[in-house]
Amino acid sequence: MTLRLAASAATLATLAAFPAAAQTYDAVETQSPVISTQSGSGLVFTLRGGVGTRPEYFGSDEYTAVPDIGFSLNYLSLGSFNFGDPDPWAERRGFGLRGSFRYIGERDASEFDELDGLDDIDAAYELGLGVAYTATSYEVFGNVRKGFGGHEGVVGEVGADAIFRPTEALRLTFGPRVFFGNDDYADTYFGVDADEAAASQFGAFDAEGGMLSSGLALGMRYRLTDVWGVEGQITYDVYRNDAEDSPIVAAGADDQWGARIGITRTFSIGGR
Structure with a gap:
């Protein structure tokens, strides 16, 4: 554990020192800013592309490389209605809605x-x-999502971040996360039904929903130019309650690491 924590800290330090001359999981977060009254027209959005790592499956003690993809809507103008800020590096304050995927x-x-x-x-x-x-030195948030495909459950997460700005170009965040899932979600990924128990090494287990994990996230954003940047994050989560008690997790690991780094590019369509 100490070795992995040191390795993760070293990784983030490397990201933070990147020269200015870049849940849980394959994930894409879409973030929408608060409504603004600034003038302008058109569309401003930011794309992120990079690489990350995550467990092979929930509860696995083996890891795999995954693509890191992200999208942020910075600004949208429709007639006299202005949404957000055309400056992609603007620090937004107050309440705001965002999509979560x-x-x-x-x-x-x-x-x-x-x-x-x-x-x-x-x-x-x-x-x-x-x-x-979002305030000057902290942010609190909550997300709710509905599943489609492999599971049709409902999940949610709440978290908070302290915000640090060591330099004008570098922004760091650090804070706790708590993840929840309903019975459908928990039983899909952590349950073992009677037929599976008869054909596998695991005993039958009916996983119930609730708080399924808690952890920490350490993130960074580095501004390279007006349109280019670097984003990275390291996460650490521990399974709780029925997720922790699952025989699938017991055979693997109840703590899960994740990391990603990506290059960001802002695009503008229309006037600014």
């Missing part, structure tokens, strides 16, 4: 000896909304 890859039991006998789980998409309150 997560992609969970399929779990193919045939690829993992320890899962032999369990049912496969298709890839899932989660769509929802979130609300956040």
Whole structure:
């Protein structure tokens, strides 16, 4: 544990030192700013592309590389209605709504000896909304999403971040996260039904929803130019309650790490 924590801290330090000359999980977060009265017209948005790492499946002690993709709506003008700020680096304050999207890859039991006998789980998409309150030195937020595909449950997360600005170009965030899922979600990824128990090494387990994990997230954003930047994040989560008690997790790991780094590029359509 100490070795992994040191490695993660070193990784973020490397990201933070990147020269100025870049849940849980395959995930895409869409963030929408608060309504603004600034003048302007058109559309301003930011795309992120990079690479990350996550567990092979929920509860796995093995990790795999995944693409890191993100989208942020910075500004939208429709007639006299102005939404957001055309400056992609503007620090927004107060309450704001945002979209929330997560992609969970399929779990193919045939690829993992320890899962032999369990049912496969298709890839899932989660769509929802979130609300956040941002001040100068902190942010608190909550998201709710509905699943489609591999699971059709409802999940949510709440969190808070302290915000640090060591330099004008660098912004760091650090804070706790708590993740919730309903019975459908919990039983899909952490449950073992009677047929699976008969065909696998696991005993039957009916996973119930509730708080399923808690953890910490350490993030960074570095401004390279007016339109280019770098974003990175390291996460650490520990399974709780029925997720922790799942025989699938017991055979793997109840703590889960994640990391990502990506290059961001802002695009403008129309006047500013």
